Amino acid sequence: MIRARIHVTLKSGILDPQGRTIRQSLETLGFSNVTDVRVGKFLEIELNQDDPAQAEEQLKAMCETLLANTVIEEYRYELELQPSRPLS
Amino acid sequence: MKWGVIVFPGSNCDRDCAHVLSDTLEQDVSLIWHGDTSLDGVDAVVLPGGFSYGDYLRTGAIARLSPIMQAIKEFARTGGLVLGICNGFQILLEAGLLPGAMLPNIGLSFICEDVWVKVENADTPFTRHYESGHVLRIPIAHAEGNYHTDPVTLAALQANAQIVFRYCRADGIVTEQANPNGSLDNIAGIRNGAGNVLGLMPHPERCAESVLGNQDGQLLFRSMIDTVTSGQAKKQTIS
Numbered sequence: 001m002i003r004a005r006i007h008v009t010l011k012s013g014i015l016d017p018q019g020r021t022i023r024q025s026l027e028t029l030g031f032s033n034v035t036d037v038r039v040g041k042f043l044e045i046e047l048n049q050d051d052p053a054q055a056e057e058q059l060k061a062m063c064e065t066l067l068a069n070t071v072i073e074e075y076r077y078e079l080e081l082q083p084s085r086p087l088s
Numbered sequence: 089m090k091w092g093v094i095v096f097p098g099s100n101c102d103r104d105c106a107h108v109l110s111d112t113l114e115q116d117v118s119l120i121w122h123g124d125t126s127l128d129g130v131d132a133v134v135l136p137g138g139f140s141y142g143d144y145l146r147t148g149a150i151a152r153l154s155p156i157m158q159a160i161k162e163f164a165r166t167g168g169l170v171l172g173i174c175n176g177f178q179i180l181l182e183a184g185l186l187p188g189a190m191l192p193n194i195g196l197s198f199i200c201e202d203v204w205v206k207v208e209n210a211d212t213p214f215t216r217h218y219e220s221g222h223v224l225r226i227p228i229a230h231a232e233g234n235y236h237t238d239p240v241t242l243a244a245l246q247a248n249a250q251i252v253f254r255y256c257r258a259d260g261i262v263t264e265q266a267n268p269n270g271s272l273d274n275i276a277g278i279r280n281g282a283g284n285v286l287g288l289m290p291h292p293e294r295c296a297e298s299v300l301g302n303q304d305g306q307l308l309f310r311s312m313i314d315t316v317t318s319g320q321a322k323k324q325t326i327s
Contacts, residue, residue, distance in 0.1 A: 069146055
């Protein structure tokens with residue numbers, strides 16, 4: 001079993017009005033050294049798969065075809081192997 | 089002429105479109121469930137506005153995987169007229185039938201108001217009853233209508249006259265102030281390269297009958313009717 005944590009955010013060149021508003025709010029609260037905020041999506045996916053290479057290939061396909069819209073978004077992921085069955 | 093209006097879970101302008109087409113324009117209209125796999129011989133397809141699948145993940149991202157979309161892609165590929173309004177436009181973008189993507193409105197608000205929109209290209213199956221430069225008063229109602237694409241695609245849209253509608257002032261001048269949502273190049277509607285697929289954020293079905301005090305949107309449907317009944321629907325895609 002593999003657990004993947006996927007982050008989808010707007011591409012760096014694209015204005016993120018939500019992030020900008022949050023940055024301004026942080027400034028209002030006194031966090032004046034915050035220079036940028038980007039808002040994105042976080043997904044956790046469990047895969048019935050023990051081969052990290054194959055899992056990565058699948059995740060890339062998932063991100064490219066559905067989870068991210070690569071016209072406006074970029075994605076990254078981390079994989080974590082979960083011990084799901086007893087060692088034989 | 090036979091129309092198909094697609095009903096996705098969460099569509100809410102499907103009945104409005106069907107009403108205008110059948111009651112105002114005396115067309116033969118079928119509501120087609122998104123789970124169907126056949127368009128059943130229609131001459132034109134409307135993907136209506138609404139919130140298909142609750143806008144989960146991204147607007148239109150889940151609806152484009154509906155079973156009916158395969159039939160719509162094939163219909164579009166063979167030159168059939170496909171009109172996507174608001175959420176329908178968003179679905180066409182996610183389906184890759186039109187280029188680009190939608191971002192949240194620059195002001196982050198859901199905007200529901202009348203805007204001015206200029207017809208940039210009156211030489212399409214959807215706009216032939218308008219004049220080029222014609223200014224329409226037409227309602228918008230969306231939170232994600234901020235059209236975006238890469239510079240190469242934008243240049244191609246401009247060069248091929250694929251930008252069909254742009255937000256403008258009442259006098260037809262296109263300005264940044266007249267842009268309600270931050271859309272790139274004030275884009276309100278685009279067509280595909282072949283010319284038979286149109287997506288627009290404004291709602292022509294909400295201003296297509298005299299009882300509503302505004303009929304500016306009616307000519308869009310009339311343009312499509314004339315294109316089909318004069319047998320030019322397929323011809324438009326050959327060039």
